[in-house]
Amino acid sequence: MINKKLLFKKRPVGLPDEDTWELIDEKLPDLVDGQILIEQEYISLDPAMRGWMNEARSYIKPVEIGDVMRAGSVGKVIKKSGESKFNVGDYVSGWGGVQTHSISNGENLHKIDPEKSSLSSYLGVLGMPGMTAYFGILEEAKVKEGDTVLISGAAGAVGSIVGQIAKIKGCNVVGIAGGEKKCTFIKDDLGFDDAIDYKNGNVIKEIKSKCPKGIDVYFDNVGGEILDAALIFLRRNARIVLCGAISQYNNKDSIKGPKNYLSLLVNRASIKGMVVFDYAPKYEKAIDQISGWIQEGKILINEDIYEGIDNFRSVFLKLFNGKKMGKLILKVKT
Numbered sequence: 001m002i003n004k005k006l007l008f009k010k011r012p013v014g015l016p017d018e019d020t021w022e023l024i025d026e027k028l029p030d031l032v033d034g035q036i037l038i039e040q041e042y043i044s045l046d047p048a049m050r051g052w053m054n055e056a057r058s059y060i061k062p063v064e065i066g067d068v069m070r071a072g073s074v075g076k077v078i079k080k081s082g083e084s085k086f087n088v089g090d091y092v093s094g095w096g097g098v099q100t101h102s103i104s105n106g107e108n109l110h111k112i113d114p115e116k117s118s119l120s121s122y123l124g125v126l127g128m129p130g131m132t133a134y135f136g137i138l139e140e141a142k143v144k145e146g147d148t149v150l151i152s153g154a155a156g157a158v159g160s161i162v163g164q165i166a167k168i169k170g171c172n173v174v175g176i177a178g179g180e181k182k183c184t185f186i187k188d189d190l191g192f193d194d195a196i197d198y199k200n201g202n203v204i205k206e207i208k209s210k211c212p213k214g215i216d217v218y219f220d221n222v223g224g225e226i227l228d229a230a231l232i233f234l235r236r237n238a239r240i241v242l243c244g245a246i247s248q249y250n251n252k253d254s255i256k257g258p259k260n261y262l263s264l265l266v267n268r269a270s271i272k273g274m275v276v277f278d279y280a281p282k283y284e285k286a287i288d289q290i291s292g293w294i295q296e297g298k299i300l301i302n303e304d305i306y307e308g309i310d311n312f313r314s315v316f317l318k319l320f321n322g323k324k325m326g327k328l329i330l331k332v333k334t
Ligand SMILES: NC(=O)c1ccc[n+]([C@@H]2O[C@H](COP(=O)([O-])OP(=O)(O)OC[C@H]3O[C@@H](n4cnc5c(N)ncnc54)[C@H](OP(=O)(O)O)[C@@H]3O)[C@@H](O)[C@H]2O)c1
Pocket: 046, 047, 048, 128, 129, 132, 152, 153, 154, 155, 156, 157, 158, 159, 176, 177, 178, 179, 182, 221, 222, 242, 243, 244, 245, 246, 247, 248, 274, 275, 276, 277, 319, 320, 321, 322, 323, 324, 326, 327, 328
């Protein structure tokens, strides 16, 4: 049986290009005792993958040159050898990487139930972005009823769930997104109270007018100038959740930090970084609660699915060029 796999060939400077990866065919080896073979169905595309390609120290080891590109995935067990807690026919989620098949000893793999929710949703609302949103807004920001919550990257995988959970908790929610279509979507479909189009307007003026009492929580997915603008409008005891800084990930030189940070001092405010993996022991509880909200119609699944592992690079670039809505996913089989 042939596996198509995407090898990491060269660390990019700026956006990945044709030299960054190479797609190759390989004959799958025989399984050894305790291993399972997974036919991958969906691969997750996340902004964090850009960071994993850098050599710098981070919360996770960088992807090494020659490795299969690291990615979250869901798939079906199609073969097993000897004893394993997984059976042929089981659906699983894990770190299968950008390839059509993966071989695993079962470590860090979770059985998922396609009857409970669609397979792709285990990469989005019930996967890493959903967990980030859930624990970020509830446990890091500790939102309470009446808070004004400002969210950047609001039409993306994490931001769109953060906003919906904040609405469930009775907050006034304002999202920042690029373009009219995304702004209309987060208001009309996701129920945000207001939206700011950062590509067509002055973000500082817009925050002032749409958060007239200031901001209690800023959930930051993008960093850069938008973080600086949000800092101006903090209320006393405001909390900033430092979730990501996508506007900085492809910088060819250094990352730009905020100028307006003294607003934290003046307003007795805090900014705190989070890494979702720290919450892994609590994922099951979050999955149950989010599934309940989906069934009650309080959370809308927001996914953008493209097909074909051959198209990986062009689909990956959609994370950074605004040409996608919601959780970006690659369906392996065309
Ligand atoms: N800390 C953690 O544990 C953790 C876990 C998961 C994700 N994250 C981080 O959370 C953030 C959001 O992740 P996600 O999965 O929601 O990604 P996503 O679905 O790609 O959404 C991110 C959004 O950012 C916007 N964006 C892209 N480039 C931008 C720029 N230069 N300036 C402003 N906005 C820009 C895009 O929308 P527009 O079209 O509106 O620009 C995009 O929809 C990322 O920074 C990611 O690294 C952190």
